[in-house]
Amino acid sequence: MQKNREDESPEKTRNSGEHSTVTSDLYERKGPDLRRINLNPDFWHPIAWSHKIKPGKAFGTRYAGDPVVIIRPEDGSAVYALEDRCAHRQVPLSKGHVDGEVVRCCYHGWAFDRKGDCVTVPYLNKPGVGRGVKTYPCRESGGLVFIFPGNPALADHIPVPLPSQVNNPEFKTRRFDPRVNCHYSFMHENLMDMNHQFLHRKQMGQITSRFMGQDKGENFVEARYSFARKGGEQPLAERLLFGKHNDKIDVKDQPVDEIVTVRTTYPYQTLQIHDKDGDLIMDLWAAYVPQGKDEDETQTFGLLSVKRPKWKFLLDLAWPVLGIFTNRIFLEDKEIVELEQAAWRDLGGDHNVEVFPVVRNLRDLLIRSGIPAAR
Ligand code: FES
Ligand SMILES: [Fe+2]
Incomplete structure (x- = not known):
């Protein structure tokens, strides 16, 4: 019969040669294993340093297994974040080329804008043929680039953190x-x-x-x-x-x-x-x-x-x-x-x-x- 651990007194088990079974509520954790709890994606999570993403550059990284590319347009304006997989053949967009505001995939040159829309398939002269890619809400604060990996509808309701002294000259x-x-x-x-x-x-x-x-x-x-x-x-x-x-x-x-x-x-x-x-x-x-x-x-x-x-x-x-x-x-x-x-x-x-x-x-x-x- 399986023994109820709560019944086992520490006295009894102290010299048992097995693992200690001290079962006071102080020690025993019921409920889920913390190491199987994922970080909540409905927050702003840092993903890169701002200064590392120069104008005209794309930077590939990951959030919880999902590839993300951060793109800084050539004019140095605000970065944006897309899924780092081309909609055509899923190769990383971070291997591509930033051309003005858009990123061109390195393989066949499909171009994606900050809304994730495919704006050009260079070898077909028809607009709207390529599929788009997923976007992430993206902000810069305190020298960090943050994305909102969760529900994008929540992003504007959750504050972007500012590490408190990072802009303080003192x-x-x-x-x-x-x-x-x-x-x-x-x-x-x-x-x-x-x-x-x-x-x-x-x-x-x-x-x-x-x-x-x-x-x-x-x-x-x-x-x-x-x-x-x-x-x-x-x-x-x-x-x-x-x-x-x-x-x-x-x-x-x-x-x-x-x-x-x-x-x-x-x-x-x-x-x-x-x-x-x-x-x-x-x-x-x-x-x-x-x-x-x-x-x-x-x-x-x-x-x-x-x-x-x-x-x-x-x-x-x-x-x-x-x-x-x-x-x-x-x-x-x-x-x-x-x-x-x-x-x-x-x-x-x-x-x-x-x-x-x-x-x-x-x-x-x-x-x-x-x-x-x-x-
Ligand atoms: S794989 Fe990206 S354009 Fe073909
Ligand atoms: Fe320490």
């Missing part, structure tokens, strides 16, 4: 766009859960986080932390960023230097640092865009804005060091979330034992805001 912004082999949800969890500083001990030294509180609402989850150093030296790059910390004081007694606020406002994520006077000194905005149909590969778009100090050139001098420092930390995160994804594949599902309420709330948010993957 801040210097670094852009980054690593590809990570994992489901987007692992990325949200990794940044939200600051209890993983142990992973970064080589880069950060003995730093420990203090949870300062959380908030949640229909479309967001937020967690606040402060950090204290329990030993070791503060890394130079971190010191340049946040100033010198009070070292080696017991975490409970340490006056709070900065507050780190991590927030997922579906489907985007931010990490802001405010100094002890409450001024914003760092602002990270990130979006995680699925590449393949299985959504287990993610294109990250990140904008890291750092407040310029009084001596503005200091930040310019420190910029390369900061880049190396943040990149090393990111590589540690990338490796670990890819290992999580690999374990999910090996086990055929999610076996996470999640004990931190913030992450449990985040998982609920991602599940209820996303779309169950078709089996």
Whole structure:
């Protein structure tokens, strides 16, 4: 007879030699597997950097397995987005040639305009013979190109995000766009859960986080932390960023230097640092865009804005060091979330034992805001 897991006491199973079956509601997740929840396409999702799409160029990319081409007309006017498949023989339009406002397929030269209509079939002298291609609503904001992959009728009712400090001259912004082999949800969890500083001990030294509180609402989850150093030296790059910390004081007694606020406002994520006077000194905005149909590969778009100090050139001098420092930390995160994804594949599902309420709330948010993957 199949045993009801709820009946099994932890005491009984502790020494059973099998997997622990601690079944408290704290651990046991009922309901859908988060890694089988697709990102909701009814939002504006970044898909490319604006500056990479020069006038007269076509740029091919993907959203959740669907090929998309972004086209910048020769006069440099606003970009537009089409399905990256020619209506004739389905080869990528991104291999084609931008001619004025239209894109000509590289194969037989069919031309498509920003409405996706086929305006010319060059070897037939009849208008209206070629079929058109699908279009995506497309906008530029904060140096990113966004598309609306879902229901186009909703696009005008959903705001296009503007990463908050990217146009602020008081801040210097670094852009980054690593590809990570994992489901987007692992990325949200990794940044939200600051209890993983142990992973970064080589880069950060003995730093420990203090949870300062959380908030949640229909479309967001937020967690606040402060950090204290329990030993070791503060890394130079971190010191340049946040100033010198009070070292080696017991975490409970340490006056709070900065507050780190991590927030997922579906489907985007931010990490802001405010100094002890409450001024914003760092602002990270990130979006995680699925590449393949299985959504287990993610294109990250990140904008890291750092407040310029009084001596503005200091930040310019420190910029390369900061880049190396943040990149090393990111590589540690990338490796670990890819290992999580690999374990999910090996086990055929999610076996996470999640004990931190913030992450449990985040998982609920991602599940209820996303779309169950078709089996
Ligand atoms: S395949 Fe595109 S024009 Fe023929
Ligand atoms: Fe990390």
